[in-house]
Amino acid sequence: MTILSNKVMMGGAETSNRREAAGAERLYIIGGILLIAGGMLFGDLFAILVLHQNANRIGGEMIGAVRAVSAQDTAAVLSHFTVIGSLIENRGTKVDAHVHAIDFGYLALILALVQPYVAMTDSAKRRIALLFLFGAVMLPVSVFLIHYIGTQYGPSDVLGWASVSADFGGLLVIIASALLALGLFRGLRKRKPAVSPSTADHSGGKALLVGGALLILAGFVHGAYYAAFDLSRHEASDTAILTSMIDNAVSNNLPAAEADVESYGKLAGERAVNIAAHSHIIEFGLLAILLSFLQQYIRLSPGVRRFWIGLFFAGSVILPVFVFLEIRLGLLAGGIADFGGALVLLALIAMLVGVLRQKRTSEGGLSA
Amino acid sequence: MRTSKKVLVIGGLLLSLWGMSYGLYYAVFVEHQTLDTISSALAASFSNAAGRKMEASKINLEGYALASYDYTRQVDVHSHWIGLGMLLIGLGIIFHKVSFGEELRITLALALLIGSALFPVGVLLQTVDRGFLPRLIASIGAALVTVSLAMVAAGFARSNE
Structure with a gap:
């Protein structure tokens, strides 16, 4: 007893x-x-x-x-x-x-x-x-x-x-x-x-792995290109524009000084969109790789799962590409980029719902 | 756990912890002071120009450029060490899905780890030396990570799992 x-x-x-x-x-x-x-x-x-x-x-x-x-x-x-x-x-x-x-x-x-x-x-x-x-x-x-x-x-x-x-x-x-x-x-x-x-493969798992690795690779290549060809030029331009701005202001050439302010704003924008595109595409790639392994904890039917993965990738490409195009296309590109971000967000929320739907087994583990 | 996975998971964790600790040290002891230097140097440059003290204005602007240059790289170093560390851990967990032999997987894991550690070191060295060597170190690190990751992506695509 x-x-x-x-x-x-x-x-x-x-x-x-x-x-x-x-x-x-x-x-x-x-x-x-x-x-x-x-x-x-x-x-x-x-x-x-x-x-x-x-x-x-x-x-x-x-x-x-x-x-x-x-x-x-x-x-x-x-x-x-x-x-x-x-x-x-x-x-x-x-x-x-x-x-x-x-x-x-x-x-x-x-x-x-x-x-x-x-x-x-x-x-x-x-x-x-x-x-x-x-x-x-x-x-x-x-x-x-x-x-x-x-x-x-x-x-x-x-x-x-x-x-x-x-x-x-x-x-x-x-x-x-x-x-x-x-x-x-x-x-x-x-x-x-x-x-x-669990190492069992789930529908969409391989697509998330390969797609994630390719997104990260694209981000690395873009970052390397930016560091090699644009970063130093942007830093040199930053000081050159400020020097010109001050010189024009001191010599009372206000139209030229104000044009310098506009150039300075454009330069800051160019730097910001390059850094944002680089970091977002890499982060979405890393997220895709992590999500590939989390599929075992997500309870969604294969068709629904594939739909949300497709939406996730669409947003993951749209956001960085249109952030990058913002300098050329203006606010329209910014709006499309925000829409891309919303797609990724929706896909993530759907996967969170899938995790919450996952039942615990009688032994306390998460059932696959 | 296989050796290639251990290299990535342990190396990634150490790299992330190192990046976080470096970020904390930088935030507490350097960042706020540097940001203050950047903004006050730029403001001083313009106000000296308003007072027509052009030599002082020029010196302030140089101080601004120098502090901005350092700040950009310090933030880059912090974020890349942590970001690459997290990538290594993530890859380590699923590295068995890279359909190559274990020997090649170990080589790829080592290349990823060395590249991920080396690239930010090269960027950090640029704050003390603007010459060729720091850029070369950063380029070697970036190339190691990029080429290895391309092979890992190919390995994932070949996998039947």
Whole structure:
């Protein structure tokens, strides 16, 4: 009787442990997809509501600064640059929040996949997952708040509390990742993982793998081309245009100085679209590779799955291509790029629904 | 776990952790100060021009260009180390689907790891030396990663799994 009840108790504890292990995996997958979808939605809204308006205001302030230089009004120059600094910080912190939320989402998906190799108690895995996700949310939210909280009561002249909070969020992510890395090193000494990750192929899995690798490759080639042929030219042009702008303002040639401001805006736009196209196409490629392996956790019929994968790839190509064409085609291309981003977002939400529809098995694992 | 997968997963994790730690160090001790330098140098350049102190304006503009050049590369280094590290871990998990022999897979894994570590080092060195060597190191790293990834894509396409 005692042995039987012990076995029942031990079996119950084992089931509970497995449920906790699957819980950590599920936390990373759901948290990761939510971080990516949230980061992308934020990026789309930012592009539509803030980016272009912000660029126009920076241009307007630069023209004001040039006129103030011409009029020898030092106070007005500093006033215009205070506004420009605030506008650039507004843009920069929003881009940072967008990028970090998405990148932490990718990392969460990767950590979900390595869980079977991590030698650690299941409750520890779950606690680390919570620590990671807490830091992964804290950093982008805090970065977003930097512009609004400022440095007024901060620990130094250039550092506000929102920055400190963001850095602390980053530290939590590092600690969680380092603890998992230690567990992984211990786990890799064993010949087999505690629970074998499924290697079964699912419909669309191969397309996601090959397509993802090709997207990343395209991003690498574009990045290499930009670094080799455009980056130095853009950096040299940046200083040359500013020098010309100041010289024209000092010699009271305002039309030429204002034309320089326009050229400066175009140059900034050219740099921004190249960097955005490069980083987006690589990130979508990495996401496709991760999604190929997550198909085992997604409960959708093959036809529906293929539809969403097709939509995902359509958006993954449309967004970077039309971001790149934005300088030539203007706002129309920007709108099409945003539409591409929305397609990727929809596909991700569909896959999240597939994960949530996935039932847990009686042993606490995720059923395929 | 096969050796090629271990190289990618462990190497990718170490690279990501290194990139994150570098990013944290940079954000706490350098980034805010650098951004402050960039904005104040540009503002000073224009305000000195308004006061017709052209020599000072020129020096400020050079300071702005130098700080911008460094900042662009520091952010590049941080994001590439982490991004490439995540790519290595992702590839490591599914590397058994690359339909080549294990020896070639190990070579590809090592090339990916070395390239991913080397490319940002080359970019970082450009902040202290604008000569040929840092660019060469970055180019070798980028070429290693790109060629290896093209072969990995071919390996995925050949796979029957």
